[in-house]
Amino acid sequence: MRVFVPFDARDPNTRLSPVLTETERHEFAESMLADVLSACRGAGLAPTVLATEPIDPGAPVRVDDRPLTPAVNEAIAATDETVAIVMADLALATPAALRRFVRADGDVVLAPGRVGGTNAVLAREPAFRVDYHGVSIHDHLRAARAVGASVREFDSFRLAVDVDEPPDLLEVLLHGEGTTAAWLGSAGFGVGVGPDGPELTQRDR
Amino acid sequence: MRVFVPFDARDPNTRLSPVLTETERHEFAESMLADVLSACRGAGLAPTVLATEPIDPGAPVRVDDRPLTPAVNEAIAATDETVAIVMADLALATPAALRRFVRADGDVVLAPGRVGGTNAVLAREPAFRVDYHGVSIHDHLRAARAVGASVREFDSFRLAVDVDEPPDLLEVLLHGEGTTAAWLGSAGFGVGVGPDGPELTQRDR
Numbered sequence: 001m002r003v004f005v006p007f008d009a010r011d012p013n014t015r016l017s018p019v020l021t022e023t024e025r026h027e028f029a030e031s032m033l034a035d036v037l038s039a040c041r042g043a044g045l046a047p048t049v050l051a052t053e054p055i056d057p058g059a060p061v062r063v064d065d066r067p068l069t070p071a072v073n074e075a076i077a078a079t080d081e082t083v084a085i086v087m088a089d090l091a092l093a094t095p096a097a098l099r100r101f102v103r104a105d106g107d108v109v110l111a112p113g114r115v116g117g118t119n120a121v122l123a124r125e126p127a128f129r130v131d132y133h134g135v136s137i138h139d140h141l142r143a144a145r146a147v148g149a150s151v152r153e154f155d156s157f158r159l160a161v162d163v164d165e166p167p168d169l170l171e172v173l174l175h176g177e178g179t180t181a182a183w184l185g186s187a188g189f190g191v192g193v194g195p196d197g198p199e200l201t202q203r204d205r
Numbered sequence: 206m207r208v209f210v211p212f213d214a215r216d217p218n219t220r221l222s223p224v225l226t227e228t229e230r231h232e233f234a235e236s237m238l239a240d241v242l243s244a245c246r247g248a249g250l251a252p253t254v255l256a257t258e259p260i261d262p263g264a265p266v267r268v269d270d271r272p273l274t275p276a277v278n279e280a281i282a283a284t285d286e287t288v289a290i291v292m293a294d295l296a297l298a299t300p301a302a303l304r305r306f307v308r309a310d311g312d313v314v315l316a317p318g319r320v321g322g323t324n325a326v327l328a329r330e331p332a333f334r335v336d337y338h339g340v341s342i343h344d345h346l347r348a349a350r351a352v353g354a355s356v357r358e359f360d361s362f363r364l365a366v367d368v369d370e371p372p373d374l375l376e377v378l379l380h381g382e383g384t385t386a387a388w389l390g391s392a393g394f395g396v397g398v399g400p401d402g403p404e405l406t407q408r409d410r
Contacts (some may be wrong), residue, residue: 007257022378097360112362112380114376115375115402115403116375116402134398134402135379135402137379155299155301155305156360157317157361157362157364158360159362162364171320174320174321175317191340196220196410197339198320198321198339
């Protein structure tokens with residue numbers, strides 16, 4: 001099985017700009033990538049980073065400077081093996097969740113993200129292609145059926161939480177156990193309890 | 206196994222007040238309850254609604270007008286059987302997710318909700334008690350260990366999405382297949398695709 005983790009090395013996590021500087025966004029994105037790679041290895045997988053430019057994440061890197069969708073489809077087309085695509089911002093991913101994911105039945109297995117996204121794809125059907133625009137989970141369900149593949153939605157909270165907006169940082173602090181949670185702590189983020197429940201706190205910087 | 210679905214029949218889903226009238230909030234909450242009860246039955250479970258006042262949801266009702274935590278603990282204390290507590294606002298719950306949940310290993314099994322909540326509890330250990338305040342998932346993990354119970358976090362997107370704020374309605378429309386999604390459609394809500402991806406739309410009312 002080939003496992004690809006797409007990574008935007010140029011301008012990652014732009015929607016975190018309200019709370020992180022550009023340098024911090026790079027550090028934060030690299031922390032999440034490290035956690036995802038570690039979770040993959042813990043699940044017995046050998047991930048390759050599909051990066052927009054050369055980086056050194058401690059794993060093999062395939063450089064493709066095109067946008068996400070064509071870069072992923074080129075990687076899928078280049079192999080006859082089963083392919084897994086795991087997003088680099090799944091900071092809560094665990095070895096257990098990924099182990100369960102790659103063992104799930106189906107020619108195509110899709111792990112939905114919040115707001116209609118697709119956070120992980122397992123394609124045992126070589127004709128399947130991705131399209132990350134719009135409501136991608138619906139498009140991927142349709143695309144799988146269009147090539148005659150059996151398709152399964154994979155039910156995981158750990159793989160559903162992609163971290164791309166400030167409120168998501170709270171989920172990392174509440175559930176993360178890796179590099180990303182530690183990075184957030186060192187950057188001054190914490191968890192407080194407000195009138196509506198837990199909330200993100202930030203030390204003066 | 207006893208399965209309880211706590212339900213606030215008096216003033217449900219107050220955080221949806223920005224987008225729903227009081228009458229609509231009641232209808233909406235009852236739709237979600239109907240979907241949760243249906244998912245429970247689809248999983249072979251026989252749910253009892255733990256309601257703050259008498260209602261007629263088409264399932265047995267136990268009335269307890271106290272706040273959530275003491276009402277649930279009283280229900281747990283009143284039986285020697287395994288108890289499952291499933292929140293009434295899990296509009297995406299499926300029979301498959303609940304079947305997997307009640308079969309999970311552990312004296313206490315906890316399905317985390319977003320922002321530190323606990324959306325479903327399975328207690329095979331009779332001494333376990335709930336406390337839904339604060340970061341309840343952490344409190345429940347501690348409480349289980351404190352009574353010597355083995356504890357497992359259950360990994361499910363379907364059980365992690367509790368619907369209590371306007372953005373959550375989008376998840377129901379994207380993934381729901383039951384009464385709640387239909388109710389939202391009839392109330393004028395829909396899914397559009399904006400610059401940042403899918404977004405909730407609302408017909409003029």
